[in-house]
Amino acid sequence: MAQRVPVSDGSSKKTSRVRVAVRLRPYMAKAEDKDEGPCVRGLDSQNLEIINWRNATETVKYHFDVFHGEKTTQQEVFLSSVKPILPHILVGQNASVFAYGPTGAGKTHTMLGSSEQPGVIPRAVREVFKLVQSKREQDEWDFSIGMSYLEIYNEKVLDLLSPNSQDLPIREDKDKNILIPGLTYTTVTSFADFDKHFVPATLNRTTASTKLNHRSSRSHAILLIKVVRTQRAQPQRQQTGKLYLVDLAGSEDNRRTGNQGIRLKESGAINLSLFTLSKVVDSLNSGTSGRVPYRDSKLTRLLQDSLGGSAHSVMITNIAPEYTYYFDTFSALNFAAKSKLIVNKPFTRETVSTGNVQAKRTRDDQEACSAGPEPQKKKQKEGRKAESSHSSTHSHSPEEPSVMDRLIALEKLIMNCKDKDRLDILKDVAQSRKEIQELKQKQREFESKAVFSRLNGEGSGISPQSSFKNNIVPLQRKPLVDSKTIKQKAVVQPLQVSQLQPLQQLAVVKKQSVCVKKERKPSDMPEPLDGKENILEKGWESHLDVSVLELSRKKILNILNSGSLKELKSLQQIGDKKGKLILGWREIHGDFTKVEDLGKVEGMTEKRFASFMKANILSAMGK
Numbered sequence: 111m112a113q114r115v116p117v118s119d120g121s122s123k124k125t126s127r128v129r130v131a132v133r134l135r136p137y138m139a140k141a142e143d144k145d146e147g148p149c150v151r152g153l154d155s156q157n158l159e160i161i162n163w164r165n166a167t168e169t170v171k172y173h174f175d176v177f178h179g180e181k182t183t184q185q186e187v188f189l190s191s192v193k194p195i196l197p198h199i200l201v202g203q204n205a206s207v208f209a210y211g212p213t214g215a216g217k218t219h220t221m222l223g224s225s226e227q228p229g230v231i232p233r234a235v236r237e238v239f240k241l242v243q244s245k246r247e248q249d250e251w252d253f254s255i256g257m258s259y260l261e262i263y264n265e266k267v268l269d270l271l272s273p274n275s276q277d278l279p280i281r282e283d284k285d286k287n288i289l290i291p292g293l294t295y296t297t298v299t300s301f302a303d304f305d306k307h308f309v310p311a312t313l314n315r316t317t318a319s320t321k322l323n324h325r326s327s328r329s330h331a332i333l334l335i336k337v338v339r340t341q342r343a344q345p346q347r348q349q350t351g352k353l354y355l356v357d358l359a360g361s362e363d364n365r366r367t368g369n370q371g372i373r374l375k376e377s378g379a380i381n382l383s384l385f386t387l388s389k390v391v392d393s394l395n396s397g398t399s400g401r402v403p404y405r406d407s408k409l410t411r412l413l414q415d416s417l418g419g420s421a422h423s424v425m426i427t428n429i430a431p432e433y434t435y436y437f438d439t440f441s442a443l444n445f446a447a448k449s450k451l452i453v454n455k456p457f458t459r460e461t462v463s464t465g466n467v468q469a470k471r472t473r474d475d476q477e478a479c480s481a482g483p484e485p486q487k488k489k490q491k492e493g494r495k496a497e498s499s500h501s502s503t504h505s506h507s508p509e510e511p512s513v514m515d516r517l518i519a520l521e522k523l524i525m526n527c528k529d530k531d532r533l534d535i536l537k538d539v540a541q542s543r544k545e546i547q548e549l550k551q552k553q554r555e556f557e558s559k560a561v562f563s564r565l566n567g568e569g570s571g572i573s574p575q576s577s578f579k580n581n582i583v584p585l586q587r588k589p590l591v592d593s594k595t596i597k598q599k600a601v602v603q604p605l606q607v608s609q610l611q612p613l614q615q616l617a618v619v620k621k622q623s624v625c626v627k628k629e630r631k632p633s634d635m636p637e638p639l640d641g642k643e644n645i646l647e648k649g650w651e652s653h654l655d656v657s658v659l660e661l662s663r664k665k666i667l668n669i670l671n672s673g674s675l676k677e678l679k680s681l682q683q684i685g686d687k688k689g690k691l692i693l694g695w696r697e698i699h700g701d702f703t704k705v706e707d708l709g710k711v712e713g714m715t716e717k718r719f720a721s722f723m724k725a726n727i728l729s730a731m732g733k
């Protein structure tokens with residue numbers, strides 16, 4: 111059985127950060143789409159900016175390890191983001207590359223590519239064979255390369271090399287290695303041999319046509335390349351390095367994909383596992399003693415040692431420039447920004463054989479074999495000590511100075527955030543944390559059955575920059591004349607164009623209201639409306655001035671997004687329970703894009719929403 115030994119590749123670093131690259135695919139607006147121009151663009155090889163949805167005259171800027179613009183070739187992506195980590199797997203360490211991002215943003219293109227433009231997978235496998243070949247000639251080691259290939263579809267682990275197999279179990283041995291008993295493992299002797307297995311297996315992957323991508327991957331595909339090197343001479347040390355190449359299914363908003371039926375169910379599973387992935391990232395970043403929810407989805411369970419674990423990881427976040435993708439892009443960027451803070455601790459998996467009998471290496475053996483100079487050995491020892499004092503599946507330790515620095519930096523970013531309301535919200539949320547957790551869980555269950563609209567990108571610590579210190583033309587949305595499109599445009603329109611009435615004033619007007627009867631039950635839940643009342647709801651807006659209506663909607667949206675529990679409760683028909691559900695929803699998903707999003711909160715039916723809007727708008731206007 112393999113066990114962990116410290117890195118002895120001469121590197122003085124005992125930790126390795128997840129490298130985060132962002133790749134922007136070319137603009138591909140369809141003929142029927144309005145040409146609004148891109149909502150996101152690169153600034154240089156590490157920075158990009160996206161229009162701020164709160165204020166379209168501003169952009170939000172992001173900094174990543176690498177930014178690949180629309181013109182970046184497959185070769186360039188491979189050379190800068192993937193090739194550097196490959197040598198690690200020849201010395202018994204793990205490496206992983208995974209493509210993340212909204213559906214249709216270019217993950218499969220990046221990972222798989224086409225015969226004309228091969229992606230990361232074929233290039234990486236070719237490179238591994240090349241590296242092994244050159245080592246074979248110089249080294250005292252024998253190498254063997256093998257592969258497994260699986261997909262996670264609807265939370266089932268399916269063997270792509272053996273398509274008739276059933277859902278496979280995931281196990282963990284006592285050394286925290288993740289194992290999948292029954293998964294096909296094939297030794298491959300050359301790239302051509304690999305291709306022979308890989309190409310037909312890829313066709314077994316579950317794909318389907320959605321509105322956004324006619325060949326959308328409906329599963330997470332994980333290719334494992336294992337390199338085992340065995341010392342020719344005694345004591346025949348053996349090291350196993352694993353390379354995971356992961357093409358994640360796209361995060362998707364079912365309102366846009368038009369998914370229904372089985373597609374909706376798949377989508378629920380996809381979004382649930384990506385949601386868990388984002389929770390794992392949050393949990394690792396928070397550095398708290400809380401449980402990292404690896405086990406909450408098969409995907410995170412399998413990626414356990416690629417995130418916050420033992421691997422040298424690269425995450426390529428694929429994004430799309432069109433406005434249709436705006437919120438998905440925003441979420442993906444925030445997720446990527448969080449992932450930058452994860453620190454991995456590489457180690458080598460090694461066994462040693464005495465004669466023909468393989469035996470575990472002892473700690474003394476490991477130290478004796480360590481190639482590094484004395485101080486480094488000490489560092490390694492300390493590193494190991496730190497590792498053993500924590501769960502090895504969660505090597506991210508808040509005590510480590512580098513992690514502490516990052517956490518402090520993160521906290522400073524949040525504390526320096528000028529948005530006072532946001533801090534107030536955080537305080538409120540902290541007060542009723544426990545209750546909200548329960549409600550969040552409820553909301554999650556509700557959502558997983560229906561629709562997960564997007565991953566939440568909260569807490570990245572990135573603040574909007576007032577626009578354009580650079581000399582390039584400001585990123586702006588092209589104006590449209592179509593009134594229908596103008597409505598959609600609201601996602602990036604400034605929300606605070608006018609001075610909003612303070613919440614208290616709204617409350618006063620509400621009390622003076624004579625037209626709207628406040629019939630709040632003790633439970634604060636509105637009575638279900640009968641059909642008659644519903645008819646009355648319809649058309650009442652038509653009597654109101656459009657601008658007044660719009661202003662009221664903005665005020666309500668503002669309260670929904672930044673109001674404390676008390677402020678939320680000052681709205682008509684929002685009681686304690688609903689207020690907390692709204693806070694919980696906000697915690698999970700971030701801000702409401704439009705007031706209609708309130709319908710996604712548990713218990714807010716269409717009728718209740720209509721009644722809520724009528725009551726609040728009329729009340730705010732003092733009618």
Ligand SMILES: Nc1ncnc2c1ncn2[C@@H]1O[C@H](COP(=O)(O)OP(=O)(O)OP(=O)(O)O)[C@@H](O)[C@H]1O
Pocket residue numbers: 134135136180211212213214215216217218219220323325326327328358359360361428
């Ligand atoms: N960098 C790029 N250059 C050229 N075309 C691209 C690029 N990235 C993506 N595309 C094209 O965009 C379309 C969607 O890309 P792809 O299928 O890779 O998306 P995806 O993120 O894997 O989607 P899903 O999650 O639905 O599987 C494809 O036609 C692909 O060829």
